[in-house]
Amino acid sequence: MLLSRGEHDMADNIIHFVLARLPGAPKGTRGISLFLVPKFLVDAAGALGARNDVQCISLEHKLGIHASPTCTMVFGDHGGATGFLVGVENKGLACMFTMMNSARLNVGVQGVAIAERAFQQALGYAKERRQGHVPGDMGEAMSPIVQHPGVARMLMTMKAMTAAARAICLMTADSIDRSRREKDSFARERAAERASLLTPVAKAFSTDIGNEVASLGIQVHGGMGYIEETGAAQFLRDARIAAIYEGTNGIQEIDLVQRKLALSGGAAVHREIADMRAAAGVLRNSNAENFGEMELCLAEAVD
Ligand SMILES: Cc1cc2nc3c(=O)[nH]c(=O)nc-3n(C[C@H](O)[C@H](O)[C@H](O)COP(=O)(O)OP(=O)(O)OC[C@H]3O[C@@H](n4cnc5c(N)ncnc54)[C@H](O)[C@@H]3O)c2cc1C
Structure with a gap:
């Protein structure tokens, strides 16, 4: 369940993005699909219909971020929740x-x-x-x-x-x-x-x-x-x-x-290191007092 704040009455409807497996899906992360599970089902004209089988059963008690509620959600305990596949079957992790x-x-x-x-x-x-x-x-x-x-x-x-x-x-x-x-x-x-x-x-x-x-x-x-x-x-x-x-x-x-x-056989990280060496060179050549020991520290850290 991603970022839906679980349950509230500040909006007419709530949609939950849920990662789940379809029957017979491959094991592991290759068999995970992404679904959209609404609180209320919506008809073809966009009107709100029946309550979906998705319930918030408790609020977690947390160390911090008390303004951001984190909920335990239960899907399908009363007959089955309806979810709508987002993207391609078994490709949910890529979507996430x-x-x-x-x-x-x-x-x-x-x-x-x-x-x-x-x-x-x-x-x-x-x-x-x-x-x-x-x-x-x-x-x-x-x-x-x-x-x-x-x-x-x-x-x-x-x-x-x-x-x-x-x-x-x-x-x-x-x-x-x-x-x-x-x-x-x-x-x-x-x-x-x-x-x-x-x-x-x-x-x-x-x-x-x-x-x-x-x-x-x-x-x-x-x-x-x-x-x-x-x-x-x-x-x-x-x-x-x-x-x-x-x-x-x-x-x-x-x-x-x-x-x-390992990106591009290590070329990406080598470019980054070369950029840092170049920055140390610019600092060295600038000879500006305000930079103090910065060039030495940077060069030492890079090499
Ligand atoms: C307040 C809160 C809000 C959240 N909100 C959301 C949300 O909106 N949506 C959502 O999807 N999730 C949410 N989460 C879940 C959160 O993303 C996970 O708790 C987090 O990714 C860690 O996963 P885990 O709890 O399963 O820890 P575990 O995977 O059990 O990790 C436990 C420890 O083992 C280490 N570990 C795990 N696997 C490996 C490995 N392969 N190799 C080496 N070390 C490893 C971890 O680094 C960690 O130190 C929320 C969690 C909290 C607490």
């Missing part, structure tokens, strides 16, 4: 992957968004909260905690991780756009390959750092981070699911290593 590919980037962006929110909240708190004195400060008032090196390090780590994840998501989105809009068919193919390579990275890296940044956000708040009132704890509870749904990050690793690194 059409949705999952865009969903994976969307979930990656959830990681970036929650990390950014956690960072902004932590930075605001660190500027207001005063504790101790930074070395050399002899004043009577205590220092804002943002001035303590340990707190500043956590904030900078949060900011750097979020920026890196945002850049990967943007690169992925750019490649998807190019795969559709480039005039030259060769350029479209190249872009599609790059999008394919980057998608599991965008999903897994961004949602992993979503968790890490939200956790650091709590640490910046000290005890108040553990108290619901500040909202810092909610970011961590809400971030946790993103590394799990739309394919766990473990499954993204498998996709990257087994399928994506």
